[in-house]
Amino acid sequence: MERLLSHGFLAVPTVFITVCLLGALMALRWRGAGIAIVLGASLCLFTAATPALSSYLLHRAEAGLPQAAALDKAQAIVVLGGDVEPGNGADIPDRLGALSLERVAFAAAAYRRLHLPVAISGGRPAGTRESEGALMKAALETDFEVPVRWVDARSRNTWENAADTARLLRPAGIRTVVIVTHAWHLPRALWSFERAGFIALPWPAPRDAVRAGRPGDFLPDATSLIDSYHALHELIGGVYYRLRY
Numbered sequence: 001m002e003r004l005l006s007h008g009f010l011a012v013p014t015v016f017i018t019v020c021l022l023g024a025l026m027a028l029r030w031r032g033a034g035i036a037i038v039l040g041a042s043l044c045l046f047t048a049a050t051p052a053l054s055s056y057l058l059h060r061a062e063a064g065l066p067q068a069a070a071l072d073k074a075q076a077i078v079v080l081g082g083d084v085e086p087g088n089g090a091d092i093p094d095r096l097g098a099l100s101l102e103r104v105a106f107a108a109a110a111y112r113r114l115h116l117p118v119a120i121s122g123g124r125p126a127g128t129r130e131s132e133g134a135l136m137k138a139a140l141e142t143d144f145e146v147p148v149r150w151v152d153a154r155s156r157n158t159w160e161n162a163a164d165t166a167r168l169l170r171p172a173g174i175r176t177v178v179i180v181t182h183a184w185h186l187p188r189a190l191w192s193f194e195r196a197g198f199i200a201l202p203w204p205a206p207r208d209a210v211r212a213g214r215p216g217d218f219l220p221d222a223t224s225l226i227d228s229y230h231a232l233h234e235l236i237g238g239v240y241y242r243l244r245y
Helices: 002-009 014-027 031-048 051-061 098-114 132-143 158-172 183-195 222-244
Strands: 076-080 118-121 150-152 176-180 199-202
Touching (some): 014 031, 031 222, 051 183, 076 098, 076 183, 098 118, 118 158, 132 150, 158 183, 176 183, 183 222
Parallel strands (some): 118 150
């Protein structure tokens, strides 16, 4: 239920579309109020799909990350799962999604630079047969020739990424880890791993600059809508984690 809310009904664009539909239903009886709700939700959906707003939200989600972290004392690299494209259980296998593939590439770059043992954390999303951890391990070892020492294939969210990874790495005496994920995900990930007892260092994933200098930055597109989804998910998720954990 928690995932259905955070990735579904309370996420962009579902929340705005749902509010539009509710406003349209209200307009059948309360015309003025219903039309106002529809217009407001439509405007929110429009602006959330613009590069200007989405880049600003990503910039806010990434706020607070250090410009550079001293990685020389790190003992391991921890790569967090992103997404999986489900197969059909027959001739089309499960495969890594775009987020996970980017993180695999980040992890390979981190390994080439640091030469530290690698841990992967990511469970099995609903509707899939393979875990993010298993698929990312296969990609790193087969496509990038990066050995993977530990795999957590159970965790379902960032908090569990940290807790389950701690159970794997604690027996090896590892306390200082480099976290590999997207920049907009790093603040919540670092917070979770620090609460799990680690000294967590961010791998310098590419960050996003605010875009508001061209007319096209104020026109909606699908990529910007996805960026707004990730940014709002992290901004709200960061507050939620601090209240819950």
